[in-house]
Amino acid sequence: QVQLVESGGNSVQAGGSLRLSCATSGYTFSNRCMGWFRQAPGKKREGVAAVRSDGSTTYANSVKGRFTISKDNAKNTLYLQVNSLKPEDTAMYYCAAGGPGGILWGGCAYYYWGQGTQVTVSS
Secondary structure, three states, X not given: OOEEEEEOOOEEEOOOOEEEEEEEEOOOOOOOOEEEEXXXXXXXXXXXXXXXXXXXXXXXXXXXXXXXXXXXOOOOEEEEEEOOOOHHHOEEEEEEEEEEEEEEEOOEEEEEEOOOEEEEEEO
């Protein structure tokens, strides 16, 4: 059974930083796409960052230069370093793992999802 568990969300002031983590189990982590998505109240879920099996990455234009996705294959953990946070970054952040038939973004299809971790940025 595939499980994705996010952590690291918090309430911060604008300009602050957080490190989001996604611990995975039941999944071959190293050779799959992994990604971060977010969903703000009343808005559609959107892709934020993705890392493919070859290590290449994709970022949404709104977070380029501020967010960094990385993964530790030995720990089966995905990370998202979020810097220079803005109020518009406020959302529930979801970790996603690649699989057939899933949502397409950043050159991958995402089938498995975590429950999310909340990031709230105040001005």
